[in-house]
Amino acid sequence: MDAAAWRDLLRDGHGWLELQPPVDPDEIAAAEVRLGVTFPSELRGLFRATDGIYDKRGQWFVLWRLEDVVQRNLEAGNGLDYATRRLLSIGDDGTGAPFCITLDGESAVFSWSPIEREARPLAPGLRKFWLGWLAGEIST
Numbered sequence: 001m002d003a004a005a006w007r008d009l010l011r012d013g014h015g016w017l018e019l020q021p022p023v024d025p026d027e028i029a030a031a032e033v034r035l036g037v038t039f040p041s042e043l044r045g046l047f048r049a050t051d052g053i054y055d056k057r058g059q060w061f062v063l064w065r066l067e068d069v070v071q072r073n074l075e076a077g078n079g080l081d082y083a084t085r086r087l088l089s090i091g092d093d094g095t096g097a098p099f100c101i102t103l104d105g106e107s108a109v110f111s112w113s114p115i116e117r118e119a120r121p122l123a124p125g126l127r128k129f130w131l132g133w134l135a136g137e138i139s140t
Helices: 003-011 025-035 041-049 066-075 126-135
Strands: 017-019 053-055 060-063 087-092 098-102 109-113 118-123
Touching (some): 003 017, 003 126, 025 041, 087 109
Antiparallel strands (some): 017 053, 053 060, 098 109
8 A cells, every 4th residue: 555545544534544654765774774674564564654653532643653673672671572573663552562464465453462472363464454453343
């Protein structure tokens, strides 16, 4: 999805989401270099649409700002097994359980349990995740 399609999907009837200004493609590329990964195209498109998605009802960033994605993944404080799972934390559910995507090009979305140290599948891609999240069909 391109940036305009992402903004339309996330704005359409969801006044409780606050979109941030878009991220410059050069900043996205720099973040990939810092992390040593290549973002799936869906994630690049999402960041070109917004630098984070703030939930005004719950008062937290469901999708973290790009700099937070970089910092939190570099710190690896979530106990994620990046080597075997190839997961990237991109946000959280408001309780501290990170949302992660796979880095294999498919951008499947998982919820990571820091206590159980395992990933639970939520959606086969970012678009389906956001459609389910906005419809209340996906919860953690």
